[in-house]
Amino acid sequence: MNKDSPVGLQSNTNLLSYYREMQRIRTFEDRVGELYLRGESAGSMLHLSIGEESAAVGFCNAMTDGDTFTTHHRGHGIFLARGADPNRMMAEIGGKEDGYCRGKGGSMQIADMGLGHLGANAIVGGGIPAVVGAALVAKRRGNGKISVAFFGDGAMQQGILYESMNMAALWDLPVVFVCINNQWGMGTRIDQATKATKLHERAAAFGLNAETVNGLDVMDVIAAADRIVEGARAGTPGFLAVDCFRFYGHGRKDKSPYRTEEEETVGRQKDPVKFAREALIAQGHDEAELDALDKEITEEMDATIDFTIASPEPALDTMFQDVYAPGQPVPEPVRSRIERVLARE
Amino acid sequence: MNKDSPVGLQSNTNLLSYYREMQRIRTFEDRVGELYLRGESAGSMLHLSIGEESAAVGFCNAMTDGDTFTTHHRGHGIFLARGADPNRMMAEIGGKEDGYCRGKGGSMQIADMGLGHLGANAIVGGGIPAVVGAALVAKRRGNGKISVAFFGDGAMQQGILYESMNMAALWDLPVVFVCINNQWGMGTRIDQATKATKLHERAAAFGLNAETVNGLDVMDVIAAADRIVEGARAGTPGFLAVDCFRFYGHGRKDKSPYRTEEEETVGRQKDPVKFAREALIAQGHDEAELDALDKEITEEMDATIDFTIASPEPALDTMFQDVYAPGQPVPEPVRSRIERVLARE
Amino acid sequence: MKLAYRDALRQALIDAMREDPDIFAIGEEVGRYGGAYGVTKGLIEEFGAERLVDTPISEPAIVGAAVGAAMAGMRPVAELMYVDFVGMTMDQLCNQAAKIRYMFGGQIGVPMVLRTQGGIGRSAGAQHSQSLEAYVMHTPGLRLAMPGTVYDAYHLLRQALKQPDPVVFIEHKGLYAMSEEVDLSVPPPEWGKAVVRREGRDIVMVTYSRQIHYAMQAAEELAAEGIEATVIDLRTLNPLDFDTIRAAVEPIGKAMVISEAAMTAGVAAELAARITEECFDFLEDPVVRVAGEDIPISVSVELEKGSVPGPALVAQTARELVA
Amino acid sequence: MKLAYRDALRQALIDAMREDPDIFAIGEEVGRYGGAYGVTKGLIEEFGAERLVDTPISEPAIVGAAVGAAMAGMRPVAELMYVDFVGMTMDQLCNQAAKIRYMFGGQIGVPMVLRTQGGIGRSAGAQHSQSLEAYVMHTPGLRLAMPGTVYDAYHLLRQALKQPDPVVFIEHKGLYAMSEEVDLSVPPPEWGKAVVRREGRDIVMVTYSRQIHYAMQAAEELAAEGIEATVIDLRTLNPLDFDTIRAAVEPIGKAMVISEAAMTAGVAAELAARITEECFDFLEDPVVRVAGEDIPISVSVELEKGSVPGPALVAQTARELVA
């Protein structure tokens, strides 16, 4: 497994590398929040995945080159864990020309075909059925690849998930549905959204190989992901719920007035980054070594802000590009239409 | 229970009355099929509920005045079991003025507010969420009423069912979801539509009180319905799958070439009407008595055809009625618009 | 009184809910959270969770449940957080809510309001910035209100909550924070009537929702140049008050329609076609459509802004049309 | 060769699937059953269940799975049994399929075809008889083809299956059984081009899909009275071949557009607005819209027929317009 992945951590399957990846995610999120508060980010909505790092790193560890995936509105961590270039990510979130999508998509609609990222989605549940189609293709081609849908606990209440799981089971598809259960969907706690809080039971009822794992220890997520992915590659679709906690607000500016401080304090104890760091210390790594690593990461992520700010705005006429494939008939810009009409040409 | 129902069978809870109701449904379906083949029915689609009589009669037995319900494209039997006037039903299916919906709805969009029938639906799954809303209202008013969605096994694969069940559970609503599992959805057998053929398990995973019952013996359905409805009236939503068999084609003209004769022969052994008749004989009723009852039913249902044929076509200008409430602004008919435009008035 | 659009909507809900115990709101985050844009903030304290029903993220069932509740005799105000999510609810909205009265031969109506919001202005990207009113306007059986002013935010919502038929009520996300001096006690125009916001002799601008403000801004600019525009705020697109349009267009003979929605097969097309049909002999020039580009909306702030008409394009078009 | 519309579609699928192993059909009853209207009958025998993927009744996921398969490099032909079911799939169709190329900065397209059918003619009621092409035409990023002839049924589908972008392909349920004499070996017009079906000096009729036949029928009737109509079959509504319309309308100055869809904010509105904008100085009369009533469709045969234009209304309108 993972032998051919471009993701650094994959070639070095030990806790230090997982820690490093998780810390990179957390630091990236921290920086992108800063970009946003400075007003340099495009997009009025910015959803940080702090607290969910083990889900991203732990699950992506089981993925390899050629696997495809879709994510949701809180997908930065997953994309980084699959090997994204933080500069191009940050630039995309900034709505800049050097971004993955040339500034059109932003945080919630980022994608990279090179890494098999079929797209984040601003529609809760919107990216889920695509993995069924991608897995149909993988199965048809017999290439051993899987397709993975990542989404939040809120999407457990979207009907399209059940349609998709049913199809995946019916057709024995190499698919995994990964629910990052951070306990909240905006201001709604999971038990305010459903009575059925044992999320994996719903997937099991559709015939999937389904588990829930505690996201505190990334090694647990890795082990669960390995089991589920192994099944999926063999044609039994899987479902994995990773229990974690949304450390901060729904969006960067949301102060979560709907939950108590105590709830937040307790919730943040489920900190996979801190947990991994403590485990590393316990294993004999020293603070200085980890501080050095953190510093390196901070520098890497600091640079993404500079990169983003330096990146040009997309030229205005790129607006008319990519509605359809190059060379295809395109709609006439409104301004030119009006001028033509009024000139009676 | 059932004390205040307008449905004849309710006041006489014995097998003979259930037999009578089931036979009425079967005979109605037979006659409406005839109307259709004679070309007197509006609607190119006509779906008969033959084989499903015990689901309709058995479940509706637990319903009372003021309970509401929605049905699907194969809902004649349910409506009859809730007390529909077969003449007005037949006329509606014929697209006639005397029909329940004045000829606008037809077989698949029939409704009667008086009997709490919130509507059949030509959209598979389309009528399901309405019962959540109706039950919210019932709960708010504390009137002890339930709302019931009837649908086929095909609708088990529509996402909106899961959204609806989740809401019903979350809000402790007096709702029941009744899946009439006739094993087929058009040319697709249930095991070709899902791996998860134990349908009630899915509902259970959402926190509903869920059962599957064999529809052969209407008394079993009655017992299961009583259990489930009792729970629903107390605020635990329920799900009941009634196993039966679609005796004939999907539509009246469909010869079901996609299933074997053997399959049909075996399937039709699950005949709730025949089963009830044999049970009645075993109980000491004699053939002549039952024949007389059947004859009476035949006459009742024969008359619906005459009623329908005698009923006038709706007047053409009724087309423009009921798009909006009476007295509200209405769209101008196209023909008059055109004339006005061309007259340059 | 100076009031924000958001607060006018909120007040309308409060007043309506006080008056009619059958009205309740149902949607994501309408209760405890107070609405994604704050419209229902604090309402749960007065009316309780029974009347501000927080839902799971299940748009199709939210709309479907509202249909059922309306049929059962209450008056739900279902909320879609963004009109962009209407896609997954179009069956419940267009095949059920819109058609139930008709299909069932007039037995019953579906007196629900679907509150939602659309438009650009928050760099919210392709799936959170659309103007999808044409889908609604094209669907027989649905009423459609799109308030552009604070006064209308209040009164149109009050009126919508008295309609016997389903009303889709589309707010504009770029207007929530807008404050205007209003006297809500002035009785509103009849439901379905347009309002002439400004009268001028040279050209008629027909518009609605946020574009009202761009039209007014352009009109002020044009006035300084000696061009006087009539600006019509349609307020509701169904019913459509064509009489007001006709009365304005016939004497002037020059009209433009302004809409943020994508131009092709959009609301602007309907308005232009209708004006042309009805006022043909009075028109000196074709009715010009100033509308959104036929492209998705980018998250990039500049591209986003470029995708829909602004006051400059409105003014420039009027200038050329009058010239 | 005499061929039915249904069989031309079937042949197009067969020929395309033989040529391109990445094409597969996915939808309800497309395989074993052979399609609700028989278009895919027998295909499973040649191509197997892997390429005729029978699905559960899960329209949103059918369209969503097609999007994913297209992104992963194949070319799905998703089927919606009735265009009326598009309501529940509009998110996947309009927020996903239509916008993916754009949102992702041109990285990838979604070369899928969504085959479906619409229109009246089978007394199928309000939820199975609609003409919903305006929803599609209004959504940037979606192509839209609506064949009205047997030849086009074949060639437009072949061409749709070569497009780099999502194509919604709407057949007409009233045409499946229609047979025409065709020579499929005649090379088709370029994708996106309209065809002039008949040339006349007095009036231009612009239409598509089944209404082509009503227009032609009306034109024949009018010809007997000395009125000669040009009839344009648009074939695709996106791309829209305006050049052909302009070339016909300018010399004649009288035009009508004919569409089965509800009139308000429908395709006819777009066409009328566009013709007026572009050909204003050539028009002697307003472009008249002959379109569906703004009402749901009844199951009653008479009411159903009355809800959409027929040849008599087309002819009568033309007569009055020419008079």
Ligand SMILES: Cc1ncc(C[n+]2csc(CCOP(=O)(O)OP(=O)(O)O)c2C)c(N)n1
């Ligand atoms: C279809 C849809 N409905 C609602 C929203 C608004 N919304 C965005 S994120 C969100 C909460 C999602 O919760 P969850 O799935 O748990 O993801 P999380 O934010 O916790 O990562 C909501 C309601 C949306 N974007 N799309």
Ligand SMILES: Cc1ncc(C[n+]2csc(CCOP(=O)(O)OP(=O)(O)O)c2C)c(N)n1
């Ligand atoms: C949304 C939707 N999809 C597809 C159809 C076409 N269709 C009508 S009935 C049917 C099969 C339904 O099967 P099931 O739910 O088991 O009901 P049954 O016909 O067996 O009573 C299908 C696919 C439809 N009417 N609505």
Ligand SMILES: [Mg+2]
């Ligand atoms: Mg969450």
Ligand SMILES: [Mg+2]
């Ligand atoms: Mg069935």
